Amino acid sequence: NAGVMQNPRHLVRRRGQEARLRCSPMKGHSHVYWYRQLPEEGLKFMVYLQKENIIDESGMPKERFSAEFPKEGPSILRIQQVVRGDSAAYFCASSLRTSSGTDTQYFGPGTRLTVL
């Protein structure tokens, strides 16, 4: 049973370009979370999605960032017109249960975005 897959593992973009990060959850998991870890900082929640629905995007920057989790295919985190401050590690996690108290989130290896 493959774990959470993220690609690409490393992504280099120039300022103003678009970055598209993909996440395939574990088989059977319908809950997906995106977190960001800026250099020398802790992990911060960005967005929580279920299939075809955004449940909580309270951690997403208001502009340039969007996320989706379509009925078929991976979840996508899209960053438009990237700036140097977007350079970070972006982690995706997935979970199976509906009870948050006993829920376990399984994380992918992350995508390390570097903006030149």
Place this chain on the structure above:
Amino acid sequence: DAKTTQPNSMESNEEEPVHLPCNHSTISGTDYIHWYRQLPSQGPEYVIHGLTSNVNNRMASLAIAEDRKSSTLILHRATLRDAAVYYCILRDLISSGSARQLTFGSGTQLTVLP
């Protein structure tokens, strides 16, 4: 989620037990205690969780104080591969969909000495 307090860093010798403390004095009756760790250049990894009773799994043990205001993650024989940042996180059993995310603090950086 209620706040947790952990030491910034700890050191341990290889093959010795490690006790990582976490204080959560404002824990509520429906809060579960979760531990995750993040190895260098990797995503976080679930370690263990519990509510009231002590818990054991293949990775670690979780000792929970009787008043639940603190807990200790126990690695029985630390290896060099256990060097990581360890996060203690409280998660409410009963929370709305919007509160399902994990709130990571600064955690404890564990260094294992050979």
